[in-house]
Amino acid sequence: MAEEASSEPQWLTEKWLEPKLRVYFKNESLKLEKLEIRPAVAKGENYASVMNRVEVEFSTKDSLEKSTITFLAKSTFSDKDPASDLLSDYGIYTREMDMYEQILPYLADLVHEELGDSRKLFAGTVSVDREKNCIIFEDLSLEHYKVASRLEKLDLEHTHLLLERLATFHAAAAVLAERRPGIFERNYDRGFFNKHTRGYEPIMQNLLQALSRSLELNPDLKQRYQDKINRLINNVMDYGEKSTSGDPHDFITLCHGDLWTTNVMFQYDEQGHPNNVILIDFQFSVWNSPAIDLHYLFSTSIQENLRWKRQPELVQFYYYKLKDSLKKLNYTGQIPSLFDFQQQFQNRAFYAVFSSLIFEPCMLYTGKEKASIEQGLSGSESGLRFRNSVYEAQHIQDKLPLVLPFLDQLGLLDEM
Template sequence: MPEPIVNEFHVAPIFLTRDYIEQKLRAYVKDAKLQLTELQVTPGTANGENFVSVMTRITMKYRGKDLVNQKATFLVKTTFADKDPVAHLLEPYGIYVREMDMYEEILPKLSAIIKQDLHDPRKLFAGTMNVDRERTSIIFEDMSLEKYFVADRIKQLDREHAEMTLEKLALFHATSKVLSERQPGIFKDKYERCFFNKHTRGYQPMMENLIKALEISLRDDEELYPRYGEKLKRVAEHIMEYCERVMEPKKDDFLTLCHGDLWTTNIMFHNNDEGRPDNVIFIDFQFSVWNSPAIDLQYFFWTSLQEDLCHTEMVQFYHTKLVHALKNLNFKGHIPSLFEFQQQFQARSFYAIFAGLAFLACMMHVGKEELSIQRAISPLKEDEAVRVSLYKTKIMRQKIKRFLPIFDRMGLLDDM
């Protein structure tokens, strides 16, 4: 058996040998005579940043049939479901295979449509070198080499970065709609399990525990708790049911492929020479789902936008870009009017509770205590204390104080 590649800091997945990488690189560049001359392997992320997968960076030098020495760097994302302590929760969602489906089949087709039909050379995602289903592994371009970067999740996005993201999201949605029109059934069955669906409620303990932690965190707040304490208890009891209703397509809804987990950490920006954003790509497609694009907007708005941005205005901006892309792609189906789409967006309002009150607290976590899905679902008192602490930070208390009156006025904290 070939020895795993090892350096001082990192042990790569055991299958990631020199021979394996050379074989995959030969297939990628279509050169059977390619020779790997040098290889360096380092961690792709710091310890603790990924709970379900391992990211490994491989930097190589190689010589092709033209005998020219070249250099390349890729990231290897490897999932270890058999070692994941919450695999029983995640496996029914299909996340271990969906991202491979996206990188191997869907994303290349979307990119081809954008380049061929719209003559848009900008990247939509990191290029895929190889998908290995036997080893649940994906090798793709290291976009940091092209100076792509992830925005600050704590500061969140200003108008310029938000609009750049929405323009690209509209293109992603529109292209998926056209792909579905050209290849009917391509999204059938595989793309119906986001965080909330009719098949599994694996995330239920996590959702309920986080809303309960919010309620507990407010018990010493003489202003907020009398107004919202009892309402939050009821929200915790019904959060799965209400979010599942949100995910049920309504008659005449405009449906597309959605990213499903669109927030700052899953978005990478590229700046021009003046330091302004000129492109954005999306990463992490484990929860991609065929549904209303409004769920991507609700999730993105409540987790990633700075407070001075008007959501209704952002919907209008997105809709303009969506219509423009659909028309340029010669989409033959019904394109929703702004009024129709605003209604569709409002019908998904309860998604704001999940995004802004449950997941956002995890996204804003900066403490020393390690946060994991396992800890989020744990019934232990010490883990409950960690969850409560998420809502005690200054930034989350400020957001809660702003969000709760908004959600209350919208009726999202009442029985529905």
């Protein structure tokens, strides 16, 4: 779950940006005439970075008219923000800069040249500044890409397209790992659950405690599930690490790691049908089973009828796309059978617990309290109000009678 949009960084000035645009446009005569900065995301749509839309007006010696264009600037929180230390421990900022400089261009070439797919899979990078922990992207809204509704979620058409492109991403990353051994050995082992840090533990525990309190509103759910949720509070990180630990028989690749509606953008044809989708926000990319991306996506971002009734079918759809892409890219590793991959998906199912019970309610938050990582950590009255309101919201109360039995029947709320 990748902070509510914050104010613009003080260093994001014309003096800082102009030389970077000169490099990007390959024109040393470029002069930045005007710079406007505004938040790029709404409340509840980003929890792990500061996103601003940057509109620039510039002139060059070889053009009589001024040009205007917009970019997106993604940067870290200030050092004073409680989220800064937590997220730094996960290495997310260095990792995403590495992704845009070292990994994504290679994957894009594989997809274009060897799979023959000319569609974009990622946003282009204007500049990476490691001193400021900032990435400047092309603004894909100019090409009419847009984020789907996090509240309405994805229907079957959008889900199929996303699974197809996700399979392409996973396949290309697996082939890259074969061709450049060791490329993912450093800093790609720190997903939400890992052996290095448990920075998210207090947030997850605080939110599970709020979930337990909210069960007081439903006597039936309280009787059936409160003890199980209370036990989960002290075990969530252990179970999460167990669900993401390596299995030598699993197919492993680079996973997106934070795959939900706000981290993908769709483009549409003239009839309003989605014809492409790109992946954005690679802060939690992790070398693991692709099943974790599937569980996270299914638990947070697809419509309810798909979530409860069609998961095996969607896994099968994804699997055939993955298998086809791996073969076209001449992958030499072992491609699992569909049966084995469905087992792999089930073995990683605890990922659905934290996605469903902790992250999804925050992703769907529409209340009045400030939504932020700090609110998840804080013992203040404001933090408690925020966490309580997350689970007391009527749409979450309506969902709990579906999600709790679904997880419980799979044994995911019992001791593991």
